[in-house]
Amino acid sequence: MYKLHGYQTQNNKKVLYVVEELGLPYEFNFVNLFKGEHKTEAFLKMNPLGKVPVLEHDDKYLFESGAICRYLANQESNSLFPEDKFQRALVDQWMEFFTNHLGFWLNTLFYQKVIKKMANLGEPNSEKCAEANKFLQPQLKVLDGDLEKGKYIVGNELTIADLVAFAYIEQMDALEMSLSDYPNVLKWKEEISQRDSIKKANAHFN
Ligand SMILES: N[C@@H](CCC(=O)N[C@@H](CS)C(=O)NCC(=O)O)C(=O)O
Numbered sequence: 001m002y003k004l005h006g007y008q009t010q011n012n013k014k015v016l017y018v019v020e021e022l023g024l025p026y027e028f029n030f031v032n033l034f035k036g037e038h039k040t041e042a043f044l045k046m047n048p049l050g051k052v053p054v055l056e057h058d059d060k061y062l063f064e065s066g067a068i069c070r071y072l073a074n075q076e077s078n079s080l081f082p083e084d085k086f087q088r089a090l091v092d093q094w095m096e097f098f099t100n101h102l103g104f105w106l107n108t109l110f111y112q113k114v115i116k117k118m119a120n121l122g123e124p125n126s127e128k129c130a131e132a133n134k135f136l137q138p139q140l141k142v143l144d145g146d147l148e149k150g151k152y153i154v155g156n157e158l159t160i161a162d163l164v165a166f167a168y169i170e171q172m173d174a175l176e177m178s179l180s181d182y183p184n185v186l187k188w189k190e191e192i193s194q195r196d197s198i199k200k201a202n203a204h205f206n
Contacts, residue, residue, distance in 0.1 A: 002026040006053040011065040014167035016201035094161040102139040103168035105132040147184035
């Protein structure tokens with residue numbers, strides 16, 4: 001049994017999407033960041049950084065959402081994390097692209113425009129938002145070009161790269177950002193949003 005300690009932000013959702021898609025047995029422990037539950041002594045023993053998500057498995061703890069997704073997908077052989085070394089490297093490549101580029105800029109906007117408002121942290125920083133928007137448009141174009149070639153991010157099979165990417169891209173709804181200039185991304189996003197795994201993962205937050 002796996003136990004996932006998390007909140008309802010994209011780093012946590014990506015792990016939930018992967019665990020649901022794999023059909024692994026797990027328990028979800030909602031960690032209320034607004035109550036500081038991620039900074040208690042007990043939590044810091046699981047992750048000294050005081051951040052979610054954390055995966056608990058057989059009395060061992062793992063933090064960093066990308067590492068958790070890969071660990072879960074490595075439990076048994078499955079098409080979500082291909083065995084072929086080059087295909088697997090492509091999955092890693094797109095996961096890194098999201099963590100360091102496209103997803104990073106979406107997170108920047110999400111923090112400035114959504115989280116700051118929720119947490120009463122003041123107005124969005126317009127320079128940071130402008131910088132994020134400048135990088136986002138060409139990077140969305142790159143993703144759109146990739147999804148023109150295949151149904152999913154790495155060819156025609158769903159992989160953990162799609163689930164990780166979806167957790168970032170879906171933030172565009174709350175940001176009221178349109179995907180109309182990126183029709184392949186829009187089609188892909190709509191398809192992924194209908195998957196049972198996505199619905200089951202989000203049911204934790206209803
Ligand atoms: N690189 C980490 C980032 C983890 C992270 O920043 N988690 C946020 C929620 S999405 C958090 O715990 N924030 C609370 C804090 O930093 O105090 C990952 O991918 O897991």
